[in-house]
Amino acid sequence: MINFFLKTVLFLVILLMSVISCSDEVIQPLEKDEVYRLQFPSYFPEMSFDQSANPVTKNGVELGRKLFYEGRLSRNNTISCGFCHIQENAFTHHGHTVSHGVDDRIGIRNAPPIQNMAFLKRYMWDGVIHNLNEQPIIPITDVNEMDSSMPEAISKIKDDPKYKRLFSAAYGDENITGERVLKALSQFMASMISADSKYDRFRQGKEVFTSAESQGMAVFNQKCASCHSGELFTDESFRNTGMYYNTQFKDAGRYRVTLDQIDWMKFRVPSLRNVEYTAPYMHDGRFYTLDAVLNFYTDGVENHPNLDPQLKQNNHIGIAMNTQEKQFIIAFLKTLSDKNFISNPKFAE
Numbered sequence: 001m002i003n004f005f006l007k008t009v010l011f012l013v014i015l016l017m018s019v020i021s022c023s024d025e026v027i028q029p030l031e032k033d034e035v036y037r038l039q040f041p042s043y044f045p046e047m048s049f050d051q052s053a054n055p056v057t058k059n060g061v062e063l064g065r066k067l068f069y070e071g072r073l074s075r076n077n078t079i080s081c082g083f084c085h086i087q088e089n090a091f092t093h094h095g096h097t098v099s100h101g102v103d104d105r106i107g108i109r110n111a112p113p114i115q116n117m118a119f120l121k122r123y124m125w126d127g128v129i130h131n132l133n134e135q136p137i138i139p140i141t142d143v144n145e146m147d148s149s150m151p152e153a154i155s156k157i158k159d160d161p162k163y164k165r166l167f168s169a170a171y172g173d174e175n176i177t178g179e180r181v182l183k184a185l186s187q188f189m190a191s192m193i194s195a196d197s198k199y200d201r202f203r204q205g206k207e208v209f210t211s212a213e214s215q216g217m218a219v220f221n222q223k224c225a226s227c228h229s230g231e232l233f234t235d236e237s238f239r240n241t242g243m244y245y246n247t248q249f250k251d252a253g254r255y256r257v258t259l260d261q262i263d264w265m266k267f268r269v270p271s272l273r274n275v276e277y278t279a280p281y282m283h284d285g286r287f288y289t290l291d292a293v294l295n296f297y298t299d300g301v302e303n304h305p306n307l308d309p310q311l312k313q314n315n316h317i318g319i320a321m322n323t324q325e326k327q328f329i330i331a332f333l334k335t336l337s338d339k340n341f342i343s344n345p346k347f348a349e
Helices: 002-026 058-068 137-141 150-157 161-171 178-190 198-203 211-223 290-299 323-336 339-343
Strands: none
Touching: 058 161, 058 178, 137 150, 150 178, 161 178, 198 323, 211 323, 290 323
C-alpha cells in the first residue's frame, strides 16, 4: 500500500514537472534572435507585408503568439484574439454568425479567417485597415469585442516577468509599448501562411484531381474566378453581391468607411482558402453551408442599384448554375483545405 502511494506521488510530481517544463518551453525565447523565414510557393502573389518596417523574427513571432491568446488585452481579461479566431476552424469563430465579445456582447460581423495576411493589401470586411501592423487595434478597442485600449492592456502585462523576458528577447529591452504589441501580433499573423492544400500539391505536380474536382475547377473558373481570382482566391475588391440589408446589425459595408452611396452594401471579397472550415459564411454569417451560399447566388440575389455587374449579365440576376455544377464547385473548393495549417502546433495556444 505504501509502495503504491509513493509511486502515485512520484507520478504526480513527474507529471507536474512535465507540465511546467512544457509551459516554460512554449514561451522560452531564443538567446540570440533569428530571422523567421516566411516560406510560400513561387506562384503566390508578392508579399505586401513590409518586413523592413517590422522584421519578422522567431522571438517576435513567439511574442505575438503569446499576445494572440492573451485575455488581458480585453477589458475584463476574458477575450483574446484567439477567442474568435479558433485554429481548428481556420481561425474563425465557428458556429457563431458574428463575433462575441466581453460580457457576451454581440458584434456585427463574422470573424474572418486569419491566413496569408502577409499578402493582402486591405483588411476587415470594409477595408478600413491598409497596414497589418495596425489591424489588431480594431478588435482590441471595439466596444463589442475586447472593449479595451492600448494603455489599459499594457498596464496589465507590463510587470509580468514572462512578458518582460519575451519583449526583451524580441526588441532588445523590456520596454512594453503599444507599437511593439501591435507589431508582434502582426508578425505572428504574417507567419500564418496556408499553402499546403491538395490544390497546392496539384499546382506543384505532386497530386492529381479527381474527375469531380477537375470539373469543379473548370466551372469555378467560369462562374466564380472573376472575383475569387489568383492564388489567394480573392481580388480584394469590394462588391455588392445582392444580399439584403440586415436591420439587426445595420452594416452597410464599405459605405461605413467612405459614406459614398456607391459603396452601399459592398464588402471585401474573401479568400476561399480553407473555406470548408470557415462556416458560417458572408459578412454576417447568414449561410451555414457552401450549398446555401451557391443556392443564394443562383436564386437569392437581389437587384440592388449598385449590384455588381458580374451578377447581372445577359438580363439575368445572379449566377446560372445547375445542381451538378454546384456540387462540382464544392468538390473543388474542398481541395483548398489545408489540414496541416489548422493542426500546426506552432500556431496553437
